[in-house]
Amino acid sequence: MEEKLQNIFREVFEDKNLVIYREMTADDVPAWDSLTYFELIMEVELAFGIKLTTAEISELETVGQLIDMVEEHTGEK
Amino acid sequence: MENVILEQELCNLKLDDVSGILRLARKLNKSGVREYDFKVAVLGSCSIQYFVQALKVLMYQNGIHANIYEGQYDGIKLDVWNNDSEFYNFHPDIAVMLTDYRDIKEFPGLFEDEEQVRDCVEHIASENKQIWEAVHQRLPDCQIIMSNYVIPPERMLGNLECNYLFSEQSIYRQVNEWLVKIHPPYVLLADMEYLASMYGKLDWFDTSAYMLNKIPFALKYVGYAADLFAKLIAACRGVIRKCIVLDLDNTLWGGIVSEEGTNGIKVSPGDAVGESFLFFQRYLKRLKKRGVILAVCSKNDEQTAKEVFTANPNMILGLKDFAAFYANWDDKALNIRRIAQELNIGLDSIVFFDDSPAERELVKLHLPEVTVIDVPPEPANYARTLELAGCFHWASLTMEDVTRAETYHANRQRKNLFTKAGNYDEYLKQLQMHGRVELVNHDTIHRFSQLINKSNQFNLRTMRYTDAEILGMKQREDYRLLTACLADKFSNYGIVSCIILKKREEQCFIDTWVMSCRVLKRGLEYLVFTHILECARAWGCTELSGEYIQTEKNSIVKTLFPDLGFSQDAPSNENICRYRYNLQREFNIKFYIAEDEDGRKIAEYF
Numbered sequence: 001m002e003e004k005l006q007n008i009f010r011e012v013f014e015d016k017n018l019v020i021y022r023e024m025t026a027d028d029v030p031a032w033d034s035l036t037y038f039e040l041i042m043e044v045e046l047a048f049g050i051k052l053t054t055a056e057i058s059e060l061e062t063v064g065q066l067i068d069m070v071e072e073h074t075g076e077k
Numbered sequence: 078m079e080n081v082i083l084e085q086e087l088c089n090l091k092l093d094d095v096s097g098i099l100r101l102a103r104k105l106n107k108s109g110v111r112e113y114d115f116k117v118a119v120l121g122s123c124s125i126q127y128f129v130q131a132l133k134v135l136m137y138q139n140g141i142h143a144n145i146y147e148g149q150y151d152g153i154k155l156d157v158w159n160n161d162s163e164f165y166n167f168h169p170d171i172a173v174m175l176t177d178y179r180d181i182k183e184f185p186g187l188f189e190d191e192e193q194v195r196d197c198v199e200h201i202a203s204e205n206k207q208i209w210e211a212v213h214q215r216l217p218d219c220q221i222i223m224s225n226y227v228i229p230p231e232r233m234l235g236n237l238e239c240n241y242l243f244s245e246q247s248i249y250r251q252v253n254e255w256l257v258k259i260h261p262p263y264v265l266l267a268d269m270e271y272l273a274s275m276y277g278k279l280d281w282f283d284t285s286a287y288m289l290n291k292i293p294f295a296l297k298y299v300g301y302a303a304d305l306f307a308k309l310i311a312a313c314r315g316v317i318r319k320c321i322v323l324d325l326d327n328t329l330w331g332g333i334v335s336e337e338g339t340n341g342i343k344v345s346p347g348d349a350v351g352e353s354f355l356f357f358q359r360y361l362k363r364l365k366k367r368g369v370i371l372a373v374c375s376k377n378d379e380q381t382a383k384e385v386f387t388a389n390p391n392m393i394l395g396l397k398d399f400a401a402f403y404a405n406w407d408d409k410a411l412n413i414r415r416i417a418q419e420l421n422i423g424l425d426s427i428v429f430f431d432d433s434p435a436e437r438e439l440v441k442l443h444l445p446e447v448t449v450i451d452v453p454p455e456p457a458n459y460a461r462t463l464e465l466a467g468c469f470h471w472a473s474l475t476m477e478d479v480t481r482a483e484t485y486h487a488n489r490q491r492k493n494l495f496t497k498a499g500n501y502d503e504y505l506k507q508l509q510m511h512g513r514v515e516l517v518n519h520d521t522i523h524r525f526s527q528l529i530n531k532s533n534q535f536n537l538r539t540m541r542y543t544d545a546e547i548l549g550m551k552q553r554e555d556y557r558l559l560t561a562c563l564a565d566k567f568s569n570y571g572i573v574s575c576i577i578l579k580k581r582e583e584q585c586f587i588d589t590w591v592m593s594c595r596v597l598k599r600g601l602e603y604l605v606f607t608h609i610l611e612c613a614r615a616w617g618c619t620e621l622s623g624e625y626i627q628t629e630k631n632s633i634v635k636t637l638f639p640d641l642g643f644s645q646d647a648p649s650n651e652n653i654c655r656y657r658y659n660l661q662r663e664f665n666i667k668f669y670i671a672e673d674e675d676g677r678k679i680a681e682y683f
Contacts, residue, residue, distance in 0.1 A: 014103060035126050038290050043096055054285040 001074075002067065008047060009063075012040045022064030048074055083108070087138045092300035095131075102130035105137060113144040117310060118164055120148035120156050121175035123293040128175065131303035139307045141314065143171075150291065157208050165215050171310055172212060174223040175269075176205070177293045178249060181226070185243045194242045194251070201248070202255035209264050220313045220472075222306060223260075224269040225253045227294070230278045265472055267309055272301060275465075305467065312472040318448060320422055321364070321463075322413055324431035325375035325382055325404070329394065330354050331456065335377060339384050345391045353457040358393040360460035365398055368478030369469055370420060370485065372401040374412045374431075379404040400485035409436050410443035420485070428468045430459075487567035494566075505669040508565040510599060513673040514608040517551060517558040521572060525560055528575045528591055533630040535592035537623065537637065540577075542589075555580040557612050561605050563596050563670065570596055574605055578612055585613035585660075587623040597633070600668035606641055607664060614660055621658040641666070 006020045013031040026032040032040075041057055044050075044066070050073035060066055083104060090097055117136075119129050129147045136143055146167040148156050153174055156164035164172075185197045209221055228249040238244035242251070253270060260266055273281040276298055283295035294302070311317070326333045331343025331350045344358075345351040365371050371394070375382055382404035386396045396402065401419050403412040409431070417424050425446040431437055432452050441449045448468050452459065471478070491508070498504035517525045526544050533539070542550070550556040561574035573596045577589035587609065592601065613621050623638050639645065642664065643656035 011100065034290060035124075038286075038292075038296075039099060039127075042296055046096065054288055057285075057289055 001070065004047060005044065005063075005067065005070065008040065008043045012036055012043060020063050022062060022067065024063040025061055044070065050074060080108075087134070090134070090138060092304055093297065095296050095299060098131050098134050098300050098303075099127070101134045105133055111142055114142050115144075115170040115314065116146065116167060117143040117171045117173060118146040118148065118156075118167055118169035119173045119175070120153045120164065121293070122151055122153055122177040122180050123175070123287070124150060124291045125152075125175055127292065127296055127299050128303060131299045132173075132306060135300070135303040135307035136310065139304075139311050139316075141307065141311050141316065143310070153208060157211050160215075168216065169219055171313055172216070172219050172221045173306055173310075174208075174221060175293065176224050176226060178226045178229050181249070181252070184245050184248055187243060189243045191242060194248070198248060198251040198255050201252050202259060205256065206259055209261065213261070213263055219263070221264045222267055222309050222313065223256075223264060224267045225256055227269045227273040227278075227281070229282060262473070265309060265313065267305060269302070272298075272305060276301065305470075308467055308470045309472070312470045317426070317471050318428050318468045319368075319426045320370035320372055320400075320416075320420065321361070321428045321430055321468075322372045322374045322416060322447075323361070324433065324436065325373060325377060325385070327432040327456070328430060328452075328459075329358060330385065330392075334385055335381055339381075339388045342385065342389070344389060350456065351391070353455075353459070355391070355393055357456065357459040360463070362393055362398065364469065365482050366479070367474060368481040370400045370422075370481065371398055372416045372420070373399050373403060374409050374416065374429075375404045376406055376409070377404040397486050398482065400482065400489075408439065410440055413440065413444060413447060428466075430463065432456075484568070490567045491565075502669075505600060508567075508599075508669070510563060510565045510669060511671040511673055512561060512563040512601060512604055514559055514561045514605055517560050517575075521560050522547065522551070524572045525558065525575050528572065528593065529577075529589060532591035532593065533628070534594050534633055535590075535597065536628075536631050537587070537590050537634055538626045539628055539631065540589050550577065557616075559605070559608060559612070561592075561601060561608075563599065563601055565599075574601060576605060576609060578609065580616050580618065581622075583617075583619045585609075585616060585618040585621050587621065590623075600670055602637065602641075603664075603666050603668035604670045604672070606666075610660065610664060619660055621660060623656045623658075625654045625656070627652045627654075 002020070006018070009020050009029075010016055010018045013029055013036060015029075015031065018029070026037065041052060045052060048070055050070065052069060052073065056069055060069070083101070086097070086101055090101065117132075119125055119132065121128070125147065129145060133145060146164060146169060148164060153176070156162045181201055183197065183201070185194050189197075205223070209223075212219060212221060226249050228246055232238045232244075232246055234241070234244050238246035241247060256266055273294065281294050281298060283292065283297075286292040286295060323329060326342075329344075331354055332341065334342050343351040344354050346355060361371060373382070379402075383396060383402070386392055386394070401416045403416060405412070409429075413424070413427060413429065417427060423446070424444055427446075428448045428450060429437070429440050430450045430452060431440075437449050437452070440447055448466075450463060450466055450468075453462050494507055495501075495504045498507055522544075526542070526547050529547070530541050547558070551558050557576075557578040557580075559576040559578070560572045561576075562572045563570045563574075570593070573593040575589065575591050576587070579586045579588050590605075592605075609621065621643070623643060625635060625638060627635070638654075638656040638658075641658070642662060643658045646655040646657060648654060
C-alpha cells in the first residue's frame with residue numbers, strides 16, 4: 001500500500017525519485033502546496049476508493065497520518 | 078516522439094478523467110514554449126487554478142493554442158478595477174470570467190413586491206455590466222465569455238422558493254435572465270447553470286472542496302467545464318463546425334430500406350423504435366433551422382434512399398432539408414470529401430453521425446479532421462449524444478445562418494436550371510430576375526455602408542466611408558447615392574449594389590460602384606448603368622467619368638468601363654485608369670432583369 005501511495009506522490013509532485021516516510025511534511029517537498037495537496041488527496045481517494053472528511057484533510061500534517069487514515073478507511077470497507 | 082504520444086493521449090482523453098487531464102497539463106507545461114495564436118485571460122471569484130490547467134489541455138484538444146493569464150483568487154474585481162493590473166497589461170483577446178453564486182450577497186427582504194425585487198435584480202446584474210464596460214473600455218477588441226450563475230441546492234424556503242419572486246432561488250433565476258437581456262455583443266454567456274443541471278447539482282457542488290480550497294464545483298467536472306469554454310473560445314475565434322453528415326439505415330430510421338422497403342422501415346409514430354428515430358429527426362430539423370447544414374452519406378441505391386423521403390408519410394426530414402445527398406456504394410470517406418467540395422466547406426467543418434462502428438473507424442482513419450460522433454447503440458439516445466458532444470457551439474446567430482439551408486436549396490435549384498437551359502442567356506432569362514434601383518434612404522443606409530466597406534472584388538475605387546461621411550454625402554445636392562436590389566425565381570437577395578455619383582459641373586463622376594459577389598454575371602451592372610445615365614442626364618451633365626483603381630482583389634472590374642462603352646483617357650498613373658462616356662451615346666447592352674413595377678424613377682427626385 002505504501003508503494004502505491006509513493007507512486008501517487010511521485011506523480012503529483014513530479015519527482016520520480018521521491019521517497020516517502022512517516023515524518024515527511026509539506027516543508028520537505030517543494031512542490032507541496034495547498035493546491036497540489038488537494039490534488040494528492042483526490043488521487044489517493046480515487047486510487048483507494050475512499051473518501052476523507054473535511055476535518056481529516058484539513059488537519060493532516062504528516063505522511064504518517066495519511067498512511068494511517070488510508071488504512072483506517074480501507075479497513076472499514 | 079514525445080509530441081506524438083501527447084497527441085495520442087489527447088485523442089483518447091475522456092472528460093471525466095481528472096487525473097489524466099491534470100497529468101497532461103503537467104506534461105504540456107513542461108514541454109516548453111509553443112507558438113501561440115492568441116491570448117486568453119481567466120478571471121474568477123473562486124479558485125480557478127484547476128480550471129486553468131484543464132483549460133490548457135482542452136484547448137489543445139480542440140486545436141487552439143493560446144497563451145493563458147491566470148487571475149488571482151477573487152480576482153474578477155481586483156483585476157478589472159485596477160488600471161495597472163497584469164490582466165490589462167497582458168492584453169488578452171479573450172477574457173473568461175467565472176462567476177459564482179456566492180458573489181451575490183444582497184437579496185430582497187421577504188414579502189417585498191415585484192418592483193423592489195426588480196430593483197434588486199437589476200442592481201446585481203448591473204454590477205456585472207459595469208465590469209464588462211470597464212474591460213471593454215480598456216480592451217475594445219477583447220471578447221468576454223462569462224458564466225451565468227449556478228443556482229445552489231440549499232434553499233431557505235424549500236419548495237416555496239419557486240412560488241415567490243422574492244426568494245433567493247428566484248433572484249438567481251431572474252439575474253440569469255437579466256444577463257441575457259443586457260449582455261452586449263462583446264459578451265458571450267456560458268451556460269454553467271445548464272451544465273451543472275445536466276450533470277446534477279447534487280454531485281456538482283462539492284461543499285467540502287469549497288471549504289478546503291474555495292473550489293467552486295467538484296473537481297470531477299473540471300474537464301466538462303473546461304471543454305465547454307474551450308469550444309466557446311474556439312467559436313469566438315471562428316473555429317466552428319457547420320455541417321453534419323448523416324447515415325440513413327438505423328440512423329434516421331430503424332432497419333435497412335433495401336431489405337424492408339420504403340414502408341417497412343421503422344419510422345412510424347405508433348411504434349416505440351420508430352418514435353426514437355422521429356425524435357432524432359426532429360432534433361436534426363431544429364439544428365437545420367438555425368443554420369447547421371444537413372447532408373446524407375449512405376451506402377444505398379440512390380433511388381431507393383430518396384424514395385423514403387418522398388413516399389414514406391412519417392418522415393419528418395424531407396429531401397430539401399439536405400444540402401447534399403450522396404447515396405451510392407463508394408466508400409464514405411470519399412463521399413464525405415465530395416460533400417465538402419460540393420458545399421465548399423472544409424473537412425474540419427464536418428461532423429459524422431453513423432450507427433456503424435466500422436464506418437466510423439474508417440472515417441476516423443482516413444479523415445482525421447472530421448469530428449466522428451461515438452454513436453450509442455440505443456437510438457433513443459441519439460439526440461442526447463449529439464447534444465452532449467457540443468460540436469455546434471457558435472459565438473452568435475445571424476440571419477445568414479438562419480437562411481443557410483434555403484440558400485443551399487436555392488443554389489441547387491439554380492444549378493439544375495442552368496443544366497436544363499443549355500446556354501447562359503437562356504438560363505438568365507429563365508431565372509426570371511427582377512430588380513430595383515433607387516436613392517438610398519433612412520432604412521437602407523446601414524446596408525449601404527456595409528456593402529461599401531466590405532466589398533473588395535466588384536469595387537472600382539475601393540473608397541471606404543464612415544457612416545457619418547455617407548450621411549453627409551446623402552444630404553448634399555451634388556451627390557446621389559443609389560442602391561440596387563435583385564431577386565430571382567428562387568431567392569431574394571435584397572440590396573446588392575451601391576453607387577455614389579458626384580456632380581462636377583458638366584461631368585458626372587462615378588465615385589463608388591460596388592456589387593456583392595453573390596450576384597456577379599447576372600447583368601445587374603447593366604440595369605444599374607441605365608439608372609446612372611438617367612441620373613447624370615437629369616443633372617444636366619454632358620459626360621460621365623469613371624476611374625478604375627487596381628488592387629489585388631478587384632481585377633474582375635478591370636474591363637467594366639470599356640465593356641459599357643467608355644473610352645479611356647491617356648494613362649497618367651500606372652494604377653489608375655480614367656474613362657469617359659458621352660451622355661449623348663445610347664446604351665444598348667441587353668440584360669434580363671425586369672424593373673419592379675413599384676420602383677420609382679430616379680428622375681422624379683430632381
